[in-house]
Amino acid sequence: MTLEALAREAFAPAGVLGRAADAFQPRAGQTDMAGAVARTIENGGVLVVEAGTGVGKTFAYLVPALLSGERVLLSTATKTLQDQLFGRDLPRLAEALGLPVRMALLKGRGSYLCPHRLELARQDASLPDRSAVRTLAKVEEWARTTRTGDLAEMPGLDERSPVIPLVTSTRENCLGAQCPKFRGCHVNAARREALAADVVVINHHLFFADLAVRESGMAELLPTVRVAIFDEAHQLNETGVQFLGKQLGTGQLLDFTRDMLAAGLQFARGLVDWQTLAAGCERGARDLRLAVGRAGGGSRLRWTGRVPDEVAADAWGEALDALQDALEQAAEGLSSVSEIQPDFVRLHERAALLAQRVAAFTAAAAPGSVRWLDVGTQLRLVESPLDIAEAVRDKLLKTGREEEDADRRSWVFTSATLGDDARLRWFTEPCGLEEAEVLRVGSPFDYASQAAVYVPEGMPKPNDPGHSGAVAALAHAAVRRLGGRTMVLTTTLRALRAVGEELQARFSGTGEVEVLVQGQWPKRRLIERFREGSAGGQPGCVLVASASFWEGVDVPGDALQLVIIDKLPFPPPGDPLVEARSQRLETQGRSPFNDYFVPEAAVALKQGAGRLIRRESDQGLLVVCDPRLVTMSYGRRLLAALPPMRRLADKAAFAEALGSLTRTSTMATGAGHPSL
Missing domain, CATH: 3.40.50.300 (P-loop containing nucleotide triphosphate hydrolases)
Structure with missing residues (x-):
């Protein structure tokens, strides 16, 4: 029996889903979508499905994906949807189908508690207020019992808490294998589980972060996966362009400054004038923000020439030069103590990388890209491609084609809303999917x-x-x-x-x-x-x-x-x-x-x-x-x-x-x- 026939049988009135769930009602649109997904998985290729509200698209792609026996990557728009898929929909369906499926949840490193950063935060005297101190104490208590380190599992933690950046790592500040807490690293544990799983649930941000920097663990995972399904795919383009260009934010600079000062005073006090180095970087970030002043407050500021619109050229150039000098001096100071502590090696790399980004924004923008400033309390310099089409064609659809079965790799993109014309060009053009098979399934609602x-x-x-x-x-x-x-x-x-x-x-x-x-x-x-x-x-x-x-x-x-x-x-x-x-x-x-x-x-x-x-x-x-x-x-x-x-x-x-x-x-x- 073909995979399509198996999938359609599961959605029949007397099928396995009807026997497993009292509330199940067969829907022609859901069955048709499941059939199309099954054909794509079996034959390879690219399928784009717009499934109206109430179709039941989640089970329409999960059923054929699980029945296929293939290793599957599922990507959603948000961490909340990830948790729903992993915690509710997948286990429920695997049980109904009677399939022994090993599942894993993989998020970006900012979603996981970093034991090393937690230890540093305990000794940080600059917590913003008493509320932050209390929150940190609760995180410490939770850290003793958590298995996954996923902060979404911690009761009562506000996602806006200023403590979260202090107890999580970023690509810039992670120490990798040199970290003294490496053996207990929750990020690496999640990646190991993902590599061993049959179905891995990720989010679009994580996926595109890896396409941009090849650092999130996806570089090892994706070649082992033959089926990739993107739910809430209407967000792919706007998510992707955030990661496929260049960014430099004053928030990043201040985070680096804080981390450098804390590590310097803790591990190498007196060996380098950390206060002066930190003051120089902090002043550089502040002066860059001041150079913009009130221009374009709370909005994106056009940047088509050498200098952003409404910004004085002299002040802008001087601020960038001073910031680059401050970062280079910080890198020199960190280099002199790099053998003392792994933190200093990573901080040196961060200083050098930030200096490179400053230099990149003093040069001309790359062809086919656009620059702007995000102006608010903080400042963010952005250079972005206009869409993700080139990246999808070059890095995604061609991934692994040197393998024998590369032409059978299957890609499914689905959402309730993908356009207003038959070919769904609003979605397919900027995503480089013009040649994909397109299916539109209407809502069953009256x-x-x-x-x-x-x-x-x-x-x-x-x-x-x-x-x-x-x-x-x-x-x-x-x-x-x-x-x-x-x-x-x-x-x-x-x-x-x-x-x-x-x-x-x-x-x-x-x-x-x-x-x-x-x-x-x-x-x-x-x-x-x-x-x-x-x-x-x-x-x-x-x-x-x-x-x-x-x-x-x-x-x-x-x-x-x-x-x-x-x-x-x-x-x-x-x-x-x-x-x-x-x-x-x-x-x-x-x-x-x-x-x-x-x-x-x-x-x-x-x-x-x-x-x-x-x-x-x-x-x-x-x-x-x-x-x-x-x-x-x-x-x-x-x-x-x-x-x-x-x-x-x-x-x-x-x-x-x-x-x-x-x-x-x-x-x-x-x-x-x-x-x-």
Whole structure:
């Protein structure tokens, strides 16, 4: 029997999945996707699958992957999704299929406790505050019992804690085999488990970090894997370009300075003037930030010539020169004590590498790349390729082709949203996958009866100063009727603050609704509270969010029944990377607006709308507070990209739909769980 036949049999009504899970419901789209994945695994090649919400894409690729008996690499967008795959979906499915599968979870080194760095942190007198001291004590206690060292397993650890960088390693500060704690290294233990496993779960950041520097352990792992599957693949391009260029941040410089000073005073006090060296590097980082001043605050600053726009050439050049001198002096001082302690060898390498990066940013940018400054409290110098197409073609699809069975290597890329045309060009072109087989599997949800979309009448134009206030007013009225159950998604942080503050002011002291705003709590805590809704006598919730909340947030049932989007999510036209991509399309004789801006907006709009209906029993409304969706010609294309919801014609229809939600809302009971 072929692998495709085996996979299809597993998804049959009387198949193994139906016998193993009461909630399993056969879906034609899920079975078709599983068949396509099975064919690709069996025959080799590249498959791109857009699987709409509710298809059950996770099991659609896991079933044929496990049944194949091949070594499999699974890459996800985030560490949270990694944990879900490794901790829930894979074990559940392997048990259902009766397969003895050895699984491993591999994250970047920043996710694991470093025993050596923990020891150094104990002796660091510069912890920021008492809270950090208490957190460090909890980490020490947890370190005595953890087997994996994965910080995600530590209860109550805030992912934003300033202690985390102090107790984890980076590629720059890891001592490798020279580390006195090498035998107990959690990173190396995770890599050893990965090399011995049948299925390895990684994330896109780790994958592209390895493509860039060949250091994450993937260099040994990837050649032994014949099947690679990338879930949430819509994030691949933007993740990849972060790693395939050059970066230099003042945060990196300050971390190096702190580590050099701590190691110098601990292991070689009096042999080198560590205070002077550290002061020089710290001053160099500070002066580089000061050279930019207030220019482009909180944004990306264009950098097309020798000097970034809005920055004084003399001050910029002097700051780079002084920084390079300070780093070279630090490297010289570290070299003189390198035989005393392995830390000094690694610190010397870091100083030399940072000096090289400074020198690289004084030279011209590489052809086909774009430069910019990320300007905030810290400063980050970035040089990036425009996309990952060349890297994927040269480093990924050609990997291992010298082997006999190289042509049978299988690559699968899947996500709920990959484009708005039949060939999914939004995804395939920048990822170098134009020749891939493409499959689009529609959602099984009945959107026409489950959801409706409304574009409010009389809404101010998107750039009108009163637009955010109007969004907040509409949200306030709707939230009061629903008692919460609302997510407001904004396209900018400025709108996030404006809408969030307005709603908090309107609901302050009423006890009606709790207004949650991104940034005020950790993301995980915000989502947990929002999912709780009014359970246990709590007030209902409205969540105002931007950026990462547009995707990957799953709130089934009636905890979320209204999604309000403030504006059409076009890319920011002044962004240097957006400008460079637009200019490249113009040189190719193509339309940047039609071939880049509209597809980007269509995909983002689809992702935002995808928060609404997560189960067959869900009911909800989508409100897009941007009149361009119905007044501009491209609006038809954007509406066509949305799930096939019914349209609400006017305010009265919207009010009736809201009233219907308040009358009929019931919690989903797990029917048709999309993971199956």
